[in-house]
Amino acid sequence: MAHRTRPLNLAVPALAVLLLALVLAPLAAVGWRGAGLSLGPADWSAVRFSVTQALLSSLFSTLLAIPVARALARRRFPGRGLLITLMGAPFLLPAVVAVLGLLAIFGRSGLLNSALQALSLPPISIYGLHGVVLAHIFLNLPLATRMILQGWLAIPAERIRLAQSLGFGPAETFRHLEAPMLREVLPGVALVIMVVCLTSFAVVITLGGGPKATTIELAIYQAVRFEFDLGRAAALAGVQVAVGAVAALAAWTFARPAGFGAGLDRGLPLSAPGGWRRGADSVALLAATLFLTLPLIAVFLRGLPGLADLPASVLPAASRSVLVALTSAALTTGIALTLALAAASRPRPLIEAAATLPLATSGLVLGTGLFLLIQPFTTPMTLALPITILVNCALSLPYLYRILLPETRALHADYGRLADSLSLTGWPRLRWLVLPRLARPLGFGAGVAAALSMGDLGVIALFAGESQATLPLVVAQLTGAYRMEAAASAALILVTLSFALFWACDAGGRRAAA
Template identity: 45%
Template sequence: HIEWPMLKSVIPGIFLLIFLLCISSFAVALALGGGPKATTIELAIYQSLRFDFNFAKAAQLGIIQFSICAILGLITIIVSKPVQFSHGLDRKVERWDRTHFRYLLFDIFILTLVCLFLFLPLFSIIIRGIIPIFSLPSTVWIAAFNSTTVAIVSSFISIGMALSMSGLIVRISQKFPITSQSMEIVSFLTLAASPFIIGTGLFILIFPYMSPFIIALPITALVNAAMALPFSLRMILPAMANAEKNYGKLADSLGMTKFSRFRFAIWPRLRRPVGFSAGLAAALSMGDLGVITLFAPADVATLPLIMYRMMSSYQISAASGVALLLVSLSILLFWVFDRGGQLEHNVR
């Protein structure tokens, strides 16, 4: 009577997000391999482009995957109905079931399983990769530079798009609410398309005019930025809407220019979500193995791609070192961006 009405309004959206992330999990399926029974749609697209050069089949498979995701997303929007609850008057929320030992033991059991699932692979990478990381070849460090550059560029592009879209949505939300909601929904279509589908479309468009392999890294940065856009928008848009609601009229009364309005009234309230979003976008881009596999020639690689190549040639020890380097750089980039968003804002 209390928790289920709230849960049934959010479970469809959670299910959709998990489904979209799983159906676009190209990296895991490619790394683990398997026969025809283990082939996913994205693996079939990859084979059609890189081995068969069958553009028609790749396009058909891309349309099939996008249609599945779009139909499921439409159904989710229809069945998701917001539930209204009374205000809590800012009182502290009490969990009255926390005193029951049985419930507490169940929570501990579930959290322990989750931690084991998440941290055991990381511990194995640290144990097996700590020594090989100091003897990695120069090609790995070049790939690390490529990955870091692509991650930083895609992070800035994603944040720029999220800030622009958030500002536009906030400005038109009062006069054109349907248009603003439509723009927000459109931004989430990148999740339905997946980076591999977008990369496939770009490959088909570019191939008649030039070799897609020449611009492998710029294309990877652009697609990764588009993939991070929904997450960045979800974090930046509410913060910008609240800042505009609380300080917009004050800025109007003071006659602030657009730049001054953003600098003094809006930006200080956006620093934290922007920093977190930038770190998340950079971390997501660092670990991407979708687009780069389509576009990268033999002499260009990112860390995930070179790690996959080492695993394919059974260089497990070296691949563990690359994996440890990849995890370390991803955490470092996320920390730098997130920490930068928490610094005090100087208005002078």
């Protein structure tokens, strides 16, 4: 049996080393090319704007999520499960579609400005810092809500029963149960969202721009695509890595449990006070629901009439996006499963590093490094789609690895010794044990990877020409050309394909596990 496992024992470290090289080699190229170069005032302005918008986005997303999560934690109503599911949708929603939906509501010709015009009031502009922050709140409010809700649900039932037996009112419950939980949970939530916002590209390229509203990512894109100043792009990418690494380290440090200890049984909902508090909870839930659904409804209504007259570039771009998404999902799922199975029996620092390091960077930084590595040998445009697949794989891997690792550990603990005693190794073990038992998380993880890849607008923006453009890039180009109806139709196709791929993979995994 030992000779059968030796190839796997050698292949897994080699795979981990290749993954580390996929991230470290571009970062090394960025560091080498940008070493010794000084940034100008406009570049430092981009750094300040990046940090400012990320701080504001994380602050408002976290604060606004508190009343929504609290209402979900203590209220039971029809459709509650559907609303919680809705809170997970923006994670899979292509950012360019979210921006287009917000433009349909808050843009120059959106519903809000149309209403203001009818009332003879001055219009508002969504472009600039406030528009970027608004879009990030739309994308990250559901994430913050889900994370804070888990904090409420983690309060042990014994603590809640004790508070009820002591006759605690809402104020005492907040002081002794909720406030300690929030003090522990909120810093981690805010920092996680800040890390996400620091690497935002699709939002800023649509709603930002200009000297006063340019992030590091957008400055990198402009330096490569419009100025072809690879040294400046490399220097900016180095700063982006440093800022992202500091934020990621802070998030890792502060994202910790609330410290209540483990409960002895299942969770118990908090008391649901009536009066004005019931009204406040209802307002919070209604406002969050409208804020999340109205932009998507607006995209649907605006894009539906134009489906019969799509621009010629949309369908080929959609085909390329589906190809990239499926290839990236298959590759990422296979790698994540291999690493998770290898790490199931004992901690492996090399595997952990390979599966976690991509969180410290971004697609645009990796794309810049790969551009620097490839450019001396061939035209990067010719490799746009393969590079996009590789970068999407690297960026999706941490999510899939974390999804699969608990399941592979449970599988090893329950069936590992039995499988070893039966000499069940290699393909038979994969076919008869691993795949049936892990079908559900594998399907869910593949769906997440496909949806994330389908909506990615990062590295493809650096490399692609007209013949390599994916659907998110086409939507962004149509939006930039103010062809809003055509952009809405293309965005409707994009979001439909993204959720269809996720549903197909997730449903396939659930059926295989049945």
